[in-house]
Amino acid sequence: MSEGTRLADASRENRVLVWKFYLYRATLSEGFVYPIITLYLLARGLSDGDVGLVNGLFFAGVVGAEIPTGYVGDKIGRRNSLIVSTLLMSVSMFAFTVSGSVPAFSAVYVFWGIALTFRSGTGSAYLYDMLEERLDTDEYSKITGRGGAAFLVTSAITSIAGGVLYGIDHRIPFVAAGFITASGALVLLSMPETEQYAEREGGSAFSARDAWETVREKFLAPELRTFIVYTALLLSIPELADLYIQPIVVEAGVPEQSLGVLYAGFMLVTAFASYNIDRVRDRVGIGGWFAVAPVLMAAALAGMLVEPWLAIPGFVGMRIVKSLSYAFRGQYLNDHLPSLGRATVLSTASMVYGVSFVVFRIGGGAVADAVGPKLAIVALAIAVAVLTQSLRLFSDPVRDAGSN
Template sequence: MLSRERLPPRIILKYYLYQATATFGFFWPVFTIFLLDRGLNYTQIGLLGSISAAFVVVGEVPTGYAGDRIGRRNSLLVGSVLLALSVLGFLVAETFLAFAVLWVLWALGLAFRSGSGDAWLYETLEERLDEGEFTRVRGRGGSVNQWLSAATMLAAGALYSYDPRLPFLAGGLLLASSIPVLLSMPETNHQQDGETFTVLDAPPVLREQLTNPPLRSTVLYLALFFGIVNAADEFIQPIATGPAGLSETALGPLYAGFTVLAAVTSYFAGDVEELLSTQWALVLVPGLVGAFFVVPLLLPVAALPVFFLMKSARTAVAPIASGYVNDHAGAAGRATVLSAASMVYALARLPLKPLAGAVADATTPLVAIAGLGGCFLVAGSLVFAWERPGSDAAVGDGQPAD
């Protein structure tokens, strides 16, 4: 059992180091203005985002299957190589077609990492330490990532002002540094008793795991939550510089504040789970966010605190949700199930973002935020009435109950 008092084992320290290298903070705050400076317009930037989202959705299950076939660590290696190549490619790309290629590499890199990282950690804890510590270790790894993101975000503007390519050079090199870290980490024994997970095994695994309790209602409920949070992200800047009264120069410190709070919340995700229980953490925290989304419509000054709540809640829920899916996924197809859950989360975002945008265009961003909260409360209540998300309706071997 991992102790809270002593230094974590070497293998966990390596995982934290990997999380430190997996940050996009150097270039994320200047991403849009860099693309505009390269001659792209907002329509083209939006189209690139759609291309990326489409490839994430299409690539989630195949890359999750690849993680089950080639190994979790090797899948993470492929993802790191693709992400590093994508970011370093911004140093030379100048045409829309070139940027589209980089976006595809970016999306595939994210897809390779999405299921395999959590699968590697869960199985490493299961084999060597204690899988019951997954939420705590995953949350603290996320905290390391968020702290590094905040620090690198503060450097992004200075690097960009000196040379617009420098943030991407620094970001690409940082991502590339994850490769030797991953090579020093062991592979897990995810194929048990000589069993081979084939492409023909994937559909039955997904059907059994995601269309039966307890995962079906939980993944659907979480997809709604992650969907409204992702859609609400689009309105932070116009609300912050509009009804909330911040200047544009204050956006950088605001986003750094989001990241710092997310780091603290992620660190204590395990304590949140212990305090509320897994089920109620997954149900109550998203429900609280949905309810507070309505408040800025009545009191615009409350918008910024609500955004801080939204960011911290998401980082708290993510490791708890991943641990829950891990607990109820079979060992052979674990990365496939995790990637399929990520695909469901992405699918929920696709309609919510344009619908929220249409509402904001017709009314105001505050109305759109309130609409997202109301949508979640209604839809989430229906899911809860149908089947309680996060309930332990599974037998002891991790297979779904009948």
């Protein structure tokens, strides 16, 4: 971990680079489709179970491609891998407009998942390496949080537009999402590669054998293995719940044409929390956060079983927990990894998360078909809260690396 220049004292060049990172994060927004994607699938004839299936297959694509694409990121350079991801994800958005069956949507979701893997470990590794070279890695949580805020604010604005566009033609939001995602490639082209790849030393120095040794040594280390299982369980709940927010809030009385505004509200509140992530870390630390996050998640969601309208604040709370947990997860994992091979190990971790998300989305979708989405989500959230707290009795999932 570096002890370099803090963000407040950074040079103009490095401040501009950080702002470009925020702009890149903003282009990742798929806010045009967030408020309507489940409704779009249902309107195309899919059932609740089908929705869970195709979304589960998204993570099947993630699982299958994570390690190879993480290795590619370590070979060709972080920035180049991010550009590939951006272009492929744009294609996946356009593909939604010509799909109309379970097999077709299954293929689109698998392709979308593969596209994501080119950035899942690489994006985090790129930012952390840039901070090691130019600033201070202790700024990772703050910059990630503020980048997340940029993503969410953009998503809020485009969510409102997406709801309106959906009313005109169901396919237009996906076209708009494809174009805004593709624009991220232009932002990335204006950003530098990290030093070891700019000097052509990174990829040539990292063989497939090196990748295997790094994964075996780091991924199975005590400070990572319990943490990854713990956070995979925690983050599986919002990944499942996100599938059913739309039908649940419509059932609670929110008109379909207002979903864009509702999602915008979700994202703006979450953006405020994400922007202030450094304050959360200063007060409770990464270990303290993950000690309470599963319980907070379950408590936030449980209210909708009492009163339908409580689903709205419940989903806001869930999204805040999700956003902060992803940022703190990235800080913790990067703090425990070497630079060369970082993307490969992070992608291996993402593969484990993907397996968990596949199980929860497909299994949760089947449960939702049987007992309804609300009961399925709350029951699984409570089960995860109990299971994660039980894990803490045997091993602390967060181990000190001098930063938390």
